[in-house]
Amino acid sequence: MEHPLFYFYRSDYTKQYEQFLLLQKKVMFSALRPKVSCIVDSNTSADAKMQAICEILKAEVPHYDWVGFYFKNGDKRELKLGSYAGAPTDHTIIPYGKGICGQVAESNQNFVVPDVQAQDNYIACSITVKAEIVVPLFVNGENIGQIDIDSNTPDPFTKADERFLEFVNFEVAKIL
Numbered sequence: 705m706e707h708p709l710f711y712f713y714r715s716d717y718t719k720q721y722e723q724f725l726l727l728q729k730k731v732m733f734s735a736l737r738p739k740v741s742c743i744v745d746s747n748t749s750a751d752a753k754m755q756a757i758c759e760i761l762k763a764e765v766p767h768y769d770w771v772g773f774y775f776k777n778g779d780k781r782e783l784k785l786g787s788y789a790g791a792p793t794d795h796t797i798i799p800y801g802k803g804i805c806g807q808v809a810e811s812n813q814n815f816v817v818p819d820v821q822a823q824d825n826y827i828a829c830s831i832t833v834k835a836e837i838v839v840p841l842f843v844n845g846e847n848i849g850q851i852d853i854d855s856n857t858p859d860p861f862t863k864a865d866e867r868f869l870e871f872v873n874f875e876v877a878k879i880l
């Protein structure tokens with residue numbers, strides 16, 4: 705049997721390691737923010753900018769395996785896929801209320817899904833996806849779309865992801 709202090713030190717170490725990972729993530733997002741702003745300020749089309757943002761997020765954030773923007777499709781109560789980085793998806797049109805994306809179109813709230821298998825109203829894009837985060841994109845206070853991230857890592861998203869993706873959408877809103 706282990707000495708009782710073994711358990712004390714082990715849990716203390718785990719907490720410190722978790723804090724280190726959280727800090728590491730914050731540093732990563734701090735470094736990415738100016739890169740996103742630089743893309744937004746660059747001299748190219750809005751579509752090219754959103755494509756570049758999807759690609760940089762997927763390339764630089766280890767737990768982002770699919771990154772895409774969905775937008776309200778004209779006057780219809782449905783979302784249409786815009787720029788994305790990652791595997792092509794069949795779900796280029798998503799009706800309001802359907803899946804995580806369709807729910808965010810109606811709720812205007814961030815939706816963090818630590819385990820997609822625990823969700824009833826979920827549209828599967830790939831069997832490798834374990835978790836998802838969807839953050840609405842507002843222009844003049846109106847929810848006109850969203851950024852959607854799929855992760856192959858279970859339960860990877862924290863408040864730092866939410867704040868970072870809100871920042872990304874705030875920047876993208878300037879070019880829409």
Ligand code: SME
Pocket residue numbers: 770772793795798802803804805806825826827828829836852854
């Ligand atoms: N999983 C999403 C569908 C979009 S794919 O992730 C690209 C949903 O449930 O709305």
